Amino acid sequence: ILIAAQGFDFFYFVQQWPGSFCDISSSCCYPVTGKPAPDFSIHGFWPNNNDGTYPFNCDLANAFNASKISDLNGGLTTHWPSLACPSSNGESFWQHEWLKHGTCSESILDEHAYFKAVLSLRGSIDILGALQKARIQPNNGMYSFTSINNALTNYLAHTPGIECNSAANGQNQLYQIYVCVATDATTLIDCPILPQSHCSSQLLFPSF
Ligand code: 5GP
Numbered sequence: 234i235l236i237a238a239q240g241f242d243f244f245y246f247v248q249q250w251p252g253s254f255c256d257i258s259s260s261c262c263y264p265v266t267g268k269p270a271p272d273f274s275i276h277g278f279w280p281n282n283n284d285g286t287y288p289f290n291c292d293l294a295n296a297f298n299a300s301k302i303s304d305l306n307g308g309l310t311t312h313w314p315s316l317a318c319p320s321s322n323g324e325s326f327w328q329h330e331w332l333k334h335g336t337c338s339e340s341i342l343d344e345h346a347y348f349k350a351v352l353s354l355r356g357s358i359d360i361l362g363a364l365q366k367a368r369i370q371p372n373n374g375m376y377s378f379t380s381i382n383n384a385l386t387n388y389l390a391h392t393p394g395i396e397c398n399s400a401a402n403g404q405n406q407l408y409q410i411y412v413c414v415a416t417d418a419t420t421l422i423d424c425p426i427l428p429q430s431h432c433s434s435q436l437l438f439p440s441f
């Protein structure tokens with residue numbers, strides 16, 4: 234069944250802290266290429282509406298084709314690793330993200346343009362560097378939500394969404410950063426709506 238591509242208002246560019254994906258009770262598996270660098274990595278690039286709703290699975294007939302993005306493989310392997318089990322080369326994660334989210338912007342970005350745009354954003358946005366400049370390090374320390382939010386807002390010139398999850402021991406920790414991007418897939422914008430945060434006032438920033 235072909236579902237017509239839907240309109241949307243902006244993208245969330247979502248990056249995850251690997252240490253906070255891996256230390257929850259369900260754990261994680263390193264990619265077949267080995268443990269990724271201790272840096273934020275891509276989770277996805279998600280079409281979204283200003284009211285918080287979002288389209289998904291817009292065109293399941295537009296199958297993911299790894300051969301269309303083979304020139305991007307190095308960048309994807311480095312910056313978009315899958316930490317889910319079992320260990321993989323990432324292709325199943327990219328396929329999942331393409332079908333669930335990428336097909337919802339297919340009228341603007343074909344598969345190659347979509348993945349290229351995501352890698353380009355990752356290349357220009359250094360979340361870890363911005364935090365480290367503010368002396369916020371992944372060292373199992375506790376940091377205030379306000380200090381993290383201020384450091385990233387100063388760096389991006391826009392307030393990001395900050396999502397937390399719970400470590401296996403229950404501690405609230407920094408998990409994902411959402412940066413809002415216009416439908417040109419390039420320009421950062423003020424978020425029309427911020428995602429659910431689940432953050433406490435003090436957050437663990439776990440090592441990885
Ligand atoms: P899904 O049901 O789509 O596989 O995953 C739903 C949510 O569970 C995802 O958004 C992700 O945050 C989380 N999740 C799935 N697998 C893992 C895992 O292996 N480790 C961790 N920490 N979270 C996972």
Ligand code: 5GP
Pocket residue numbers: 245279280281285287288333428
């Ligand atoms: P979770 O339930 O783990 O927060 O999210 C599961 C999945 O739902 C995400 O990985 C993503 O695919 C989708 N999702 C959750 N929240 C949003 C959102 O605010 N916008 C969009 N576009 N997708 C979302």
Ligand code: 5GP
Pocket residue numbers: 249254276277314315316317326329330333
């Ligand atoms: P979402 O549907 O939430 O966009 O993406 C989460 C899905 O991708 C889940 O099925 C999860 O198991 C899978 N996945 C594979 N690798 C990863 C990873 O490194 N991080 C997250 N958050 N999900 C991953």
